[in-house]
Amino acid sequence: MEKLFTHFMQVVLHGSISQAAIFLNITQPAISRSIKTLEERYKVQLFERKARGVELTPAGQIMMERCILIENEMKGMESEINSLFSEKESLRIGSGPAWETPIKEMISNFLFMYPNVHIEIMPNTIENLIPKLISGELDIVLGGENGKSFVENNDVSFIPLMDTRLCIIAHENHKLVQSSEYSLKQLSDYPWVGFQSSNSMLDSINKLLSRERTPPINFILKTGFIEVALALVKKNDALLCATNSLLHKIKNRGFVELPLNEPIWHYHIGVWTKPNAQRRHLINEFIKQIKQQVANNKHHKHF
Missing domain, CATH: 3.40.190.10 (Periplasmic binding protein-like II)
Known part of the structure; x- marks a missing residue:
């Protein structure tokens, strides 16, 4: 996060510029300059001075709420990036025969982007693959929409990609x-x-x-x-x-x-997977790339 916002958040958390300076091991004037820069940037007053420190103004409250959201997003981003390069990260794919060509063309590129990801591909029919997706044995199933008869009352979704x-x-x-x-x-x-x-x-x-x-x-x-x-x-x-x-x-x-x-x-044939809220970033990234691969194959009439 930008240094100015880090200084701002510490003042809010400590309720005092002097205490924030001690915590950050910098001078009070340095923090005061950061607060002034932010106030000039957004043309608002962020703090009201009180006898025992400072309190947020309404504009300052909005900024603090947004800073907390940004900080959480940054932590989440760091966690997901680290997990991509962890030996524990894996992607388990079930696939019907119609997907052999697009998978063959994209799998090496995907592993180049995520070199420490372990990929498993299980070839089988949709009847045998969907139950494994429901039970959590697979992350993604590539196949036909005829799998709908196997997923009633189960929390999975189908993303159609092409007609066949x-x-x-x-x-x-x-x-x-x-x-x-x-x-x-x-x-x-x-x-x-x-x-x-x-x-x-x-x-x-x-x-x-x-x-x-x-x-x-x-x-x-x-x-x-x-x-x-x-x-x-x-x-x-x-x-x-x-x-x-x-x-x-x-x-x-x-x-x-x-x-x-x-x-x-x-x-239609497409991608069977868990709903978006339950999917890891790696799964969403694979779906994104398989969509692009299908689009490329259609354009060049390879599918």
Whole structure:
């Protein structure tokens, strides 16, 4: 805090210029000059002289209240800065597969800014990650808004960052890709791969088929390993239900989207976390940077 305000606060706390001077180990004229400078700066009288010291004027009372707020903010800032460089500081993140690209691009930059922060990333589906956020095992969950069904009556919030949709992915040599048109019923004739085993995602495609009086799809494999899923899609004429962001990352490898007359599911993906009042500075800083990364990826069409 500026020296002038430090002198002012000590006069208030001691009720005397002379006692403040003794406490600060400086001369009384030095403190008197600081008080005079403040009064000239704000064009007010800060103290009234009494027989046994000084008392605050209304303007002085306002200044003292503000000085206390500033001092508390300074102490809080110092505490948060020190905690950032403490070996105890950690950031625990749960993430779905759609977030792999933005996390990959920002995590090294984040660690450069906060070199002593320990980051843990837990990949999983939203169904498995949200309960860990609620219990305090995770600080942040990156995933879809479909997590709302898991957070009723729990103190967590969702920050939407981008739109996404589900699509049906096949290899470019698949028979359905080669045909000019196909029916939804034909989708049930082929094996399916469930990536990430997200129940809400897999249920969405079956609901679409059910409305068309079509049998549900048959999953020959549910896996969290994308390369395993893609190998089956390519070699076994399997179909894969996944997000358009995943399709964007693999389309140059011979995988394409099967067009549908009706969309499967549109939704938002974003950040699940505790309300702002309960979040540490480090969590807010990470959210700020992930927002910026998403904006950059959108601008350059990387997401």
